[in-house]
Amino acid sequence: MPLVNMRDMLYHAYENNYAVGAFDLVSLDFLEAVIDAAESCRSAVILSIAEPHFVHYDYELLLSAVEAAARRASVPVAIQLDHGSSLASAVKAIKLGCNGVMVDASNENFSDNIELTSAVTEMAHRCGVSVVGELGYVAGAEGEGAEQHPGEAAFTLPSEAKAYVERTGVDFLAVSIGTVQGRMNGRAKLDYVRLKQLNQAVNVPLVIHGGSGLNEDQFHKLTSNGVAKIDYFTALSDVAAKAMRKRSKESAKGSFTDLKKDVKEAIGEEVQRCLRQWGSAGRAAEVLERCELWLPVEHLIIHNVSAHSIESVDSLMAEGKRILSQIPGVREVFTGEAMKENSKYSFCWSVRFTHKVALENFREHEGFDAFLKNQLSANASDLICIDYQGKA
Ligand SMILES: [Zn+2]
Numbered sequence: 001m002p003l004v005n006m007r008d009m010l011y012h013a014y015e016n017n018y019a020v021g022a023f024d025l026v027s028l029d030f031l032e033a034v035i036d037a038a039e040s041c042r043s044a045v046i047l048s049i050a051e052p053h054f055v056h057y058d059y060e061l062l063l064s065a066v067e068a069a070a071r072r073a074s075v076p077v078a079i080q081l082d083h084g085s086s087l088a089s090a091v092k093a094i095k096l097g098c099n100g101v102m103v104d105a106s107n108e109n110f111s112d113n114i115e116l117t118s119a120v121t122e123m124a125h126r127c128g129v130s131v132v133g134e135l136g137y138v139a140g141a142e143g144e145g146a147e148q149h150p151g152e153a154a155f156t157l158p159s160e161a162k163a164y165v166e167r168t169g170v171d172f173l174a175v176s177i178g179t180v181q182g183r184m185n186g187r188a189k190l191d192y193v194r195l196k197q198l199n200q201a202v203n204v205p206l207v208i209h210g211g212s213g214l215n216e217d218q219f220h221k222l223t224s225n226g227v228a229k230i231d232y233f234t235a236l237s238d239v240a241a242k243a244m245r246k247r248s249k250e251s252a253k254g255s256f257t258d259l260k261k262d263v264k265e266a267i268g269e270e271v272q273r274c275l276r277q278w279g280s281a282g283r284a285a286e287v288l289e290r291c292e293l294w295l296p297v298e299h300l301i302i303h304n305v306s307a308h309s310i311e312s313v314d315s316l317m318a319e320g321k322r323i324l325s326q327i328p329g330v331r332e333v334f335t336g337e338a339m340k341e342n343s344k345y346s347f348c349w350s351v352r353f354t355h356k357v358a359l360e361n362f363r364e365h366e367g368f369d370a371f372l373k374n375q376l377s378a379n380a381s382d383l384i385c386i387d388y389q390g391k392a
Pocket residue numbers: 083181209210231
């Protein structure tokens with residue numbers, strides 16, 4: 001199951017001067033096309049879901065499919081929330097399976113950007129999840145989603161970038177050096193001098209948003225100056241739409257499945273072209289060797305209850321479930337009662353975490369600590385707790 005730690009994945013790219021693609025997915029066609037392309041190129045890949053796109057689909061449902069695809073992949077995969085707008089959306093994305101978070105407060109002023117990004121980073125790191133912050137502003141030009149990034153672009157200042165990375169603790173920095181969100185009008189002019197200065201100033205892998213429309217030489221200059229991740233969507237949306245338009249011209253009465261017949265192939269070709277151009281194709285094996293596998297962790301509690309507590313066991317479990325479910329890094333809480341009477345242990349809790357770091361931190365969580373001491377321990381007998389890590 002090559003779902004891997006995004007931090008390890010991107011450091012391999014950073015140290016070897018290439019970039020991993022993070023492709024925003026808006027439907028199953030995108031998901032299948034992207035993962036198939038990564039498999040056939042033997043490339044690491046980041047499956048990305050962007051908060052501004054959540055109006056187009058139910059992201060809880062899509063994320064289940066994304067996680068299933070990641071777990072059955074043979075190439076290293078990470079799952080990212082792109083353009084997360086708040087602490088709450090980052091917490092939820094991690095609960096739903098993202099193991100990388102991009103927080104986008106780039107339209108805020110410097111200190112507000114630092115405040116939100118720090119809060120997300122602190123929470124995400126307690127879950128073992130790495131974070132991309134963005135400084136400077138990448139504005140939208142035209143094309144799908146461009147209107148969600150209004151206003152003028154603001155290039156990232158190297159002097160601010162250093163302070164920003166130190167104060168927020170982000171693992172990766174998305175920078176603004178001349179790309180645009182959406183479709184480019186003509187050829188973008190990238191500020192490589194600034195990029196070099198940023199790379200020297202911050203010492204963490206850099207990220208580019210708005211990669212659609214750049215040429216091979218431009219990508220090459222990005223990856224040789226610290227860019228280890230490229231977020232890419234508009235060009236995929238454009239080739240998918242073009243494939244559908246072509247079909248609808250050919251068969252005016254075509255069914256839905258007829259019209260979208262060539263969509264997957266069109267997206268797949270574009271993704272393969274990117275993976276080759278950015279230098280990640282053919283490197284899956286060495287990346288895998290370098291990466292921590294992203295294994296779920298489970299905290300199991302089994303117990304009986306003392307005679308005087310038997311009536312309150314339902315409310316005890318409901319209350320515990322409510323408290324545990326709200327802790328960042330907890331993915332699922334199962335509570336159950338033994339199916340056979342006179343079982344050695346009558347009650348069970350299984351709390352599933354996103355990563356072992358989340359489990360380590362959860363014991364210190366005030367809400368859980370209070371619940372364990374005041375309620376569970378007071379009412380339970382023969383209490384056994386065991387931690388398990390999933391097998392690869
Ligand atoms: Zn973006």
